[in-house]
Amino acid sequence: MLVEINGNxxxxxxxxxxxxxxxxxxxxGAPGLGSLAEPRASFGRLADxxxxxxxxxxxxxASEGNEPFTHEQWVADVExxxxxxxxxxxxMAGGSYGGFIAMEYAIAHPGRVGALVLRDTSADNANQDLAVRNAAxxxxxxxxxxxxxxxxxGTVRDDDDLRDCWTEILPLYDHDYDPAKVAERAAATPYRHRTHNFAFAVNQPGYDVKDRLPRISAPTLVTVGxxxxxxxxxxxxxxxxxIPDARLVVFEKSGHSPQVEEAELFEATVREFLxxxxxAA
Known part of the structure; x- marks a missing residue:
C-alpha cells in the first residue's frame, strides 16, 4: 500500500x-538500490x-522520491x-545502510525502541576505504x-550507469559466488540514481555516530557475515x-547477507534474541 508519510x-x-x-x-539497505523485498524475506518469517x-x-x-534524502529525513520517516x-x-531493525538509519533512530527516539537488530553495518564511514581495498x-x-x-x-551518471556499476560489484557480496544469482539480482534491482548519489556523495562522507552509540539503551543484536x-x-x-551490553554474532559462511546465505541460522538467532x-517483559 502507498501511505503518505511526511509529505511523501x-x-x-x-x-x-x-x-x-x-x-x-x-x-x-542500499538507498536507491534496495527495497522492501530484502527485509520482507528475512523478517517476514517472524510474522507468526x-x-x-x-x-x-x-x-x-516503489516509494516517491521527494527530497531531501538525508539521514534526518529517513529517521523522521521511520517515526x-x-x-x-x-x-x-x-x-527497530536495519541492514547495511539501513543499519545506519536504525541506529540513528534508536539514538533520536530512545524511549520508542524496545530492541535493536543490526546486520552488516557500520558506525562511521571507515568502511568505505576498507571496502575499496577489499574490492581491489x-x-x-x-x-x-x-x-x-x-x-x-555517488557520482553515477544515470540509472543505467548505476545498473552497470552495481552489476560490476555484485560478485563481491556473497560467500559463494554464483554468476546466475548475480545476474538475477541485478535484473530485480530498482534503480534510483539520484537517491544513491545523495546518500554516498553527501551523507556518507560525514557519517559518524560512534560518540552517540553509548546512549542506546535498548537491547541490541549485532550480526555480520x-x-x-x-x-x-x-x-x-x-x-x-x-552499545552497552550489545550481543555480536558472526556468521561464518556468509558475506554481506547472512539473512540469505545462512537464513535458518539467522532467523533462529533473531528469534532467540527477541x-x-x-x-521477560
Whole structure:
C-alpha cells in the first residue's frame, strides 16, 4: 500500500495479525538500490510471532522520491511510520545502510525502541576505504576501478550507469559466488540514481555516530557475515563495543547477507534474541 508519510508516499507492507504482538520495523539497505523485498524475506518469517512492517524508503523502490534524502529525513520517516501504526515501543531493525538509519533512530527516539537488530553495518564511514581495498584485492573477479569509484563516491551518471556499476560489484557480496544469482539480482534491482548519489556523495562522507552509540539503551543484536567485503567484521565489532551490553554474532559462511546465505541460522538467532526480551517483559 502507498501511505503518505511526511509529505511523501511510501510503499509499506504489514505482515502478522497476532493480537498484541510486538512490532518490528525493518529498514532495507542500499538507498536507491534496495527495497522492501530484502527485509520482507528475512523478517517476514517472524510474522507468526510479531507484526512485521517493511517499506521502501523515500527515494527507493516503489516509494516517491521527494527530497531531501538525508539521514534526518529517513529517521523522521521511520517515526512517521511508527505514528501511523500507533504503537510504541517498536523493534527497530536495519541492514547495511539501513543499519545506519536504525541506529540513528534508536539514538533520536530512545524511549520508542524496545530492541535493536543490526546486520552488516557500520558506525562511521571507515568502511568505505576498507571496502575499496577489499574490492581491489579480490581474487574472485577483477573490478573496473572507474565503476567502483562512481558507485562508492555517488557520482553515477544515470540509472543505467548505476545498473552497470552495481552489476560490476555484485560478485563481491556473497560467500559463494554464483554468476546466475548475480545476474538475477541485478535484473530485480530498482534503480534510483539520484537517491544513491545523495546518500554516498553527501551523507556518507560525514557519517559518524560512534560518540552517540553509548546512549542506546535498548537491547541490541549485532550480526555480520565473516566474509563481508563492504562492512567487514571489524565495523560490527566497533558497534558491539560501543552499545552497552550489545550481543555480536558472526556468521561464518556468509558475506554481506547472512539473512540469505545462512537464513535458518539467522532467523533462529533473531528469534532467540527477541524471545528472551519479550518473554521477560
Amino acid at each position: 508516499r511510501l510503499s509499506i507492507e504489514v505482515y502478522g495479525d497476532r493480537p498484541g504482538a510486538p512490532t518490528i520495523i525493518a529498514h532495507h 510471532a510479531y507484526r512485521v512492517v517493511v517499506f521502501d524508503a523515500r527515494g527507493s523502490g 512517521g511510520i511508527r505514528q501511523w501504526l500507533g504503537v510504541e515501543p517498536v523493534i 584485492t579480490s581474487s574472485r573477479v577483477a573490478i573496473d576501478p572507474g565503476k567502483l569509484d562512481r558507485i562508492m563516491s 565473516r566474509h563481508d567485503w563492504i562492512t567487514p567484521v571489524a565495523c560490527s565489532e566497533v558497534i558491539a563495543e560501543l 524471545e528472551k526480551i519479550y518473554r
